[in-house]
Amino acid sequence: MARTTPKRTSPTTKAPKPDRATPRGKAGSRAAAQATPAASSKPSRGGTWDYAPAPETVKVAIAEHYDLFINGEFVPPREGDAHFDTINPANESVLSRVAQGSPEDVDRAVRAAREAFPAWSGLKPIERAKYIFRLARRIQERARELAVLETLDSGKPIKESRDVDLPLVAAHFFYHAGWADKLAYAFPGRAPRPIGVCAQVIPWNFPLLMAAWKLAPALACGNTCVLKPAETTPLSALRLAEICREIELPPGVVNIVTGDGRTGAALVSHPDVDKVAFTGSTDVGKRIAKSVAATSKRLTLELGGKSANIIFEDASIDQAIEGIISGIYFNQGEVCCAGSRLLVQESILDRVVKKLRVRMASLRVGDPMDKNTDVGAMNSAQQLATVQKYLALGIDEGAELVLPGVRGEVEAQTPTRGFSKGYYCRPCFFTGVQPSHTIAREEIFGPVLSVMSFRTPEEAIARANNTPYGLAAGVWTDKGSKIFDVARKLKAGVVWMNTYNKFDPASPFGGFKESGFGREGGVQGLRAYVKLDS
Amino acid sequence: MFESPSVDAVMAAERAASFTKRSIKSDAKRAGLELALSMLDLTTLEGKDSPEKVRALCRKAITPDASDPGLPSCAAVCVYPALVKTARKALAGSGVKVASVATGFPSGQFPLEIRLEDVRRAVGDGADEIDMVINRGAFLAGRYREVADEISLVKEACDHAHLKVILETGELETLDNVRRASDLAIRAMNEAGGAHGHFIKTSTGKVQPAATMSVTLVMLEAIRDWYLETGQVVGMKPAGGIRTAKQSLHYLVMVKETLGGLMPSANGAGGIDGSGEHCPWLTADFFRFGASTLANDVLRQLAWLKRGVYMASHDFSEA
The missing domain is CATH 3.40.605.10 (Aldehyde Dehydrogenase; Chain A, domain 1)
Incomplete structure (x- = not known):
């Protein structure tokens, strides 16, 4: 594998900037000074509170x-x-x-x-x-x-x-x-x-x-x-x-x-x-x-896998959002069973996308050694390049790349949080993805989600199975009969019901097809x- | 009319537990503890409460730790209606609010007229904030309209005072019920006219379990969804069972990570601010802790951060 320096697509590589340790001002005292319950729907700018760096302090000896x-x-x-x-x-x-x-x-x-x-x-x-x-x-x-x-x-x-x-x-x-x-x-x-x-x-x-x-x-x-x-x-x-x-x-x-x-x-x-x-x-x-x-x-x-995570309209949506997040952003999406294809029932598509954006704003991307980091660095320059290739491809093919708070292009992806070095990729997702798009068919192995919709259970099953892979799938619905019916029809080695990425040594793991x-x-x-x- | 999203209890509990895994150190810890202190509704709700006890509590709320005058005051003192006048007098000019439970607290099992009169008197005696209880009997019987109408009436009875609606989640039992009651209360408060509705609150403190992380998360999600739909900011008050400084930080983490990405936008609809900064809920305006013993543990931790030694509990005044 080539170990070249990663090619920077970003023209403005920022100098390293540690996370702010202190919230601006003394949040506590200021909040108290104006502890008047606001009657207005237009509140003050609100408070801020950021986490101080929490580096893991254990030092490990590594031989030369x-x-x-x-x-x-x-x-x-x-x-x-x-x-x-x-x-x-x-x-x-x-x-x-x-x-x-x-x-x-x-x-x-x-x-x-x-x-x-x-x-x-x-x-x-x-x-x-x-x-x-x-x-x-x-x-x-x-x-x-x-x-x-x-x-x-x-x-x-x-x-x-x-x-x-x-x-x-x-x-x-x-x-x-x-x-x-x-x-x-x-x-x-x-x-x-x-x-x-x-x-x-x-x-x-x-x-x-x-x-x-x-x-x-x-x-x-x-x-x-x-x-x-x-x-x-x-x-x-x-x-x-x-x-x-x-x-x-x-x-x-x-x-x-x-x-x-x-x-x-x-x-x-x-x-x-x-x-x-x-x-x-x-x-x-x-x-x-x-x-x-x-x-x-x-x-x-x-x-590999290109696992479908299927959200029905009768699912508990806020919890399904958690399942989407852990499905695709766990381990930077570098998971063979990652729920990289999100299939959402059309009636709740907008709501799910909006909630997903809100939830993604709280993901912390950065130094893997910080105990509060949710998404760390991609494993290698090569893997980062692969993900960037797919991001560009998705945009070329007409899908829309959505970032939390940023509607951006590939340039916005790296580096994050002021890291001038390291193989970082900001979690993101594509909307408007068609089943024929490359990003809906090939395994990306990164924090990139393809969002698609369906209207009926039959359509959901057909779309989920329309892939050369068959490693895992997720099904989200509050309806017991539906969950068992759909799970039975999915051609995937593991089907998670109302959860995702759960592992146990007693539970067999493996794939269908490719x-x-x-x-x-x-x-x-x-x-x-x-x-x-x- | 009262359709609410369902809640999956297993995943909700998992998400709630994830907030306890954050590592809050040094400056963030100090800022968080000071914030928690400023959000405290110092509470005494006992049959044996006396004016003297309330005066002590008020003093504590104004100056939580006399040895550290830089610390913020608490947000409010919460008492029974009979003691509102005492609290009003003791807190005059301090900026600390007088909150009073009303509406036949804690059971609410009184005729509506009496519950409303309870509210009017407390407000007349000088309460800034009213903590009401919902009619759980009607709620669990599925008479949602009745519950909502009563909330609206209480809201009107509150006049200029701010309303906190106690759901008594320990009696509602399921998270589905918690979500439905939250949605119902938020809607009823905001549709009652006047200023926008203010707070939803977990518990009276008289029923176990009181506030839990899962329940608070579900209520915050209801608040977030209302905000995304209308742009209106509704406050949250977990009460009962939050006794340690560490717990209070867990709750603040939950607030930050559930509501932190939201920002009011110009057109009224709820916007999303990816930066996660400037959160209205990270102030005492929209987040409170209802607690009686939390204050001294927070003070103890703050003293530790400042002096590097753990103080004994008798080093802090009781209240």
């Missing part, structure tokens, strides 16, 4: 460079100087240099996993469970540090890595630790056996959580793993490698090989891999499917990591 984690040891890559930068997308500074795993390194890792497999898979299941429980507990103990690291490396707000990512990471290990000695109950009457060596390639949007989704079920089922974290977000996975050592996980059971797409390609095409699990873009997923075809490797893919196949989480997720045939 990181090696590969193979067979329980950190080892330099074969080509000793093959390291690349990993960047903090909030300010474009280099955090560390990370090893570029070569095909030879991948081979070493796979061999380590192969050698570890007989002992690990032969371990009494209750002993395996103990290791996984220990991993979960250690992750909880180091949660703050991991959250900070995650935010530094990925650009996501500390609020989310602290309150969403890390709790879910620990929950996934706890949940699957519980399964380790109960697999016979998950598959009654069958004899579940581990598959062997798993090659797991994960994306950059939830770096540690995706590692957990992959490693936890694989380990619980008795497999050994080679994990390839995303090029732009390797640091938290490398911390997890340290934790594996701390809890004395047997060497070779988990191996972590960093690198770019070439490393991933070498891993999934390695002949001694038994199972490939990939989460990422549909393009890469298709390439992997091709490379795995005609081999005995098992494959699960969790790919969003991939196989499930992660729940009993269904275990299926991908066991052999049931005799």
